Amino acid sequence: MSKKINALRGMHDVLPSEIGYWQMIEGHLRSLFQEYGYTEIRTPMMEETRLFTRSIGEVTDIVEKEMYTFPDQNDNLSLTLRPEMTASIVRAGVQHGLFYNQTQKLWQIGPAFRYERPQKGRYRQFHQADIEIFGIETPDADAEMLAMLARFWKRLGIENEVKLEINSMGTAECRKVYREKLIAYFEGFKDQLDEDSTRRLYTNPLRILDSKNPDLNEMITNAPKLLDHLDDESKAHFDTLCAQLDILGIKYVINPRIVRGMDYYTRTVFEWTTTKLGSQGTVCGGGRYDKMVEELGGRETPAIGFGMGMERLILLCQACEVSANESSPLLTTVFLGEKASLQGLGLIEEIRDEMPHILISANLGGGSMKSQMKKADRSGAKYALIMGDDELDKDIVILKDLRTDGEQTAVSRDELSKFLQNNL
Ligand code: ATP
Ligand code: MG
Numbered sequence: 550m551s552k553k554i555n556a557l558r559g560m561h562d563v564l565p566s567e568i569g570y571w572q573m574i575e576g577h578l579r580s581l582f583q584e585y586g587y588t589e590i591r592t593p594m595m596e597e598t599r600l601f602t603r604s605i606g607e608v609t610d611i612v613e614k615e616m617y618t619f620p621d622q623n624d625n626l627s628l629t630l631r632p633e634m635t636a637s638i639v640r641a642g643v644q645h646g647l648f649y650n651q652t653q654k655l656w657q658i659g660p661a662f663r664y665e666r667p668q669k670g671r672y673r674q675f676h677q678a679d680i681e682i683f684g685i686e687t688p689d690a691d692a693e694m695l696a697m698l699a700r701f702w703k704r705l706g707i708e709n710e711v712k713l714e715i716n717s718m719g720t721a722e723c724r725k726v727y728r729e730k731l732i733a734y735f736e737g738f739k740d741q742l743d744e745d746s747t748r749r750l751y752t753n754p755l756r757i758l759d760s761k762n763p764d765l766n767e768m769i770t771n772a773p774k775l776l777d778h779l780d781d782e783s784k785a786h787f788d789t790l791c792a793q794l795d796i797l798g799i800k801y802v803i804n805p806r807i808v809r810g811m812d813y814y815t816r817t818v819f820e821w822t823t824t825k826l827g828s829q830g831t832v833c834g835g836g837r838y839d840k841m842v843e844e845l846g847g848r849e850t851p852a853i854g855f856g857m858g859m860e861r862l863i864l865l866c867q868a869c870e871v872s873a874n875e876s877s878p879l880l881t882t883v884f885l886g887e888k889a890s891l892q893g894l895g896l897i898e899e900i901r902d903e904m905p906h907i908l909i910s911a912n913l914g915g916g917s918m919k920s921q922m923k924k925a926d927r928s929g930a931k932y933a934l935i936m937g938d939d940e941l942d943k944d945i946v947i948l949k950d951l952r953t954d955g956e957q958t959a960v961s962r963d964e965l966s967k968f969l970q971n972n973l
Contacts, residue, residue, distance in 0.1 A: 559665070559673030561860075569873030570863045575658060576874070577704055578678050585697050587654040587680060592637040594660065598627035604636040604841055606812025608753040615663040630662035634679040635813070635838065635854055636845070642683060643847035652684040658859070670829025670861045681854035686839065688790035690853055691817045692797060698821060698833065698855070699799050707869050711832060714804040715794075715819045717787040719779045721840065727778040728754055738768050758806045761828065774805040783816050790817060813838040817853065825868045826861055833857040878910035879973065881930035881951075883921040885937035890915060893936055896946075896962075903966040907973070926951060931972075 556562055563571055582589075598618050605611050617630040631637055634657050642648050642655075658678045665671055680697075682690045695713065702708040718724065731754045735742065742750065746757045746765060758769055779787065794801055801819075809818045818836030826832075835855025842850035866873075880900070884893035897911050910928050912921055925933040928951075935947040935957075946965060950956045960968045 557673065559667035561672060569875055570866060573874040574859065574862060574866065577701065578658065581697060581701055582656040582680065587656045590638060590641060590655045590657050592634070592641050592657065594631055595628050596631060596637055596640065598629040600636050600640055601629055601632060604639065604813050604845060609812060610810055611663065615665055617662045617664060632663045633661055633856055634677055635681060638681050639841055639845050643842060643845055648683050648842060648847055648850045652682070655681045670826050670864055672860060676859035678857040678859060679854065681852060683842070683850050683852045686851035688786050688793060688817065691790050691837065692793035694853060694855065695794065695799055695819065696797050705866060705871055707865060707871065710825055710865065710869055711821045711823050713799065713801040713819060713821055714807050715801050715817065716804055716807040717776060717779055717783055717816050718808065718814045718818050718836065719775055719783040720815055723778055723780045723783065724775070727773070727775050730773045731755065734772050741768060755808045758808050759810065769806060776805050786816055809834060809836055813841045815839045823865055826864055829861060832861050832865060876908055878908040878928060878930040879969065880909045880932050880934050881925045881928040882911045883918070883925055883933050883935040885918055888938050889936045889941050892941055900966065904969060
């Protein structure tokens with residue numbers, strides 16, 4: 550035997566035993582997105598590297614160390630597997646003129662790639678559900694997006710397991726002033742900063758606020774807050790959002806340490822976190838990025854969006870014992886003898902014609918009565934449709950109840966659909 554080849558580290562197969570959760574969650578998301586007027590967009594998984602460096606920012610974890618980047622085969626191009634979806638969606642919108650004088654509400658679900666140390670809730674290929682609204686500057690867009698998420702948690706029955714934290718990143722101008730204050734503050738603790746934070750001090754000091762190092766906790770908690778340095782318009786925007794959330798009855802905590810991992814955010818930023826997943830507790834993160842469309846060559850277009858980690862959401866649902874989609878067959882088959890097996894094949898297709906959308910898991914591969922009955926028991930079907938030459942001659946089938954008492958009912962071919970319909 551040759552040596553077997555396994556999947557790459559941090560990249561997972563979704564097996565049939567797990568797919569029910571994915572389908573359940575994707576089903577909820579698809580209908581929710583539609584109910585709120587979003588349409589689907591599908592962008593390529595690979596883009597030019599400079600799309601991400603320009604939008605996410607050079608001095609961020611993602612661009613510095615997490616991107617899968619490699620040269621293209623022919624041209625002098627550097628390619629990157631998307632580490633997130635927002636940049637690609639903006640690129641697509643600018644390229645195809647989707648933002649001219651119109652609002653766009655878009656969604657996408659698919660894989661993203663980051664070179665990180667794999668652990669529970671952190672993978673190298675993971676999946677995001679992503680939402681973006683383009684063309685609305687006012688905070689009602691932010692509020693509606695958060696209301697949709699609140700509704701989503703409720704539908705899953707996990708509304709008590711997630712917490713909303715919000716902050717405002719203001720504008721580039723007010724951040725410039727704040728940045729200097731922050732540098733001056735952290736310079737006072739230079740000997741206490743860890744390696745990452747020391748490196749970030751002059752390149753991207755706001756990132757230090759995001760540090761998960763407990764040793765820096767107190768210093769960060771006492772640092773000057775961007776919320777105290779907002780320009781009047783950003784302050785009003787944030788206050789209005791808070792008032793709207795209050796009206797909607799959506800609970801939130803204002804957390805000045807939420808700065809998010811990308812440079813493109815302006816004003817509102819938010820995270821939904823849970824305590825059920827250890828340090829990978831952020832299930833969903835997003836915010837406003839009113840300048841990105843312009844930076845990527847489009848007309849100035851305000852925008853807001855979020856990315857939700859599908860794997861983390863599934864782990865959370867499992868931890869909360871949310872039930873997954875399960876579909877078990879209504880029918881399986883036991884055909885005995887050559888003639889019945891041949892005719893049975895046609896019979897099943899006729900039933901499918903008469904009753905579309907029912908699940909029939911017909912026995913394939915034949916076998917003895919005993920082995921077919923064993924397979925039928927294992928199939929999870931409600932009924933075994935049994936037919937031998939004798940039944941064939943009489944134009945009947947036997948329906949054996951596999952779930953309850955094993956009762957067998959002889960049903961004529963003409964009455965079969967009616968019987969099944971009544972016993973769905
Ligand atoms: P974290 O702080 O956990 O690294 P992040 O801030 O890098 O998260 P975002 O870039 O905001 O994450 O991505 C949005 C969501 O995608 C996250 O909230 C998380 O649920 C999910 N996510 C991000 N990176 C990974 C990963 N490597 N594996 C699984 N899910 C991830
Ligand atoms: Mg990260």
